[in-house]
Amino acid sequence: MKTKYENIYEWMKANPDASCFYCGKQRDPDEMAHRFFVEGNVGICKLCMSDFRIGHLAADRHVVERILAEKGYKRKVDVLNWFKRQGYELFEAGEFGEDDYKGTAYNFINDIDSWNELQAEIKAHGRLPNGFYMDAEETKRMNAMFDSATRIEIYNSGGVHIVY
Secondary structure, rough: OOOOEEEEHHHHOOOHOOOEEEOOOOHHHHHHHEEEOOOOOEEEEHHHOOOOOOOOOOOHHHHHHHHHHOOOOOOHHHHHHHHOOOOOOOEEEEEEEEEEHHHEEEEEEEOOHHHHHHHHHHHHHOOOOOOOOHHHHHHHHHHHHHHHOEEEEEEEEOEEOOOO
């Protein structure tokens, strides 16, 4: 799982013999679950694909877009339900586009473990004496997570664009 953004083009330059963007090993073409580009053998191997979880959506965009394309979703709600079934929460960030290219943008929190930890802390202490649910430190942590979120645009037709 990529927990931080990693530019795949820089990674390829630094790892010219590696095939799998996740384990960094050289793999034969038949050991690859998905190649990211038409040319070359860079992608995700079958072993890493079997344990794949989104860590940083911008780094994982090639795999996520491939999975969603293979599902063949034709509606925005189907894409949203896929994320929900995988245990991820998307936060609406407004409408975009016009005519046939309309949709809704969402923010994806890239550090899901830290997000879940923060949510558990907030739930554990409940409403604070001042009437709020978060103290200044928790608010600061949450804002930092949203500031580093990845934007995903989901078209009404079910198409997806992950902004990186």
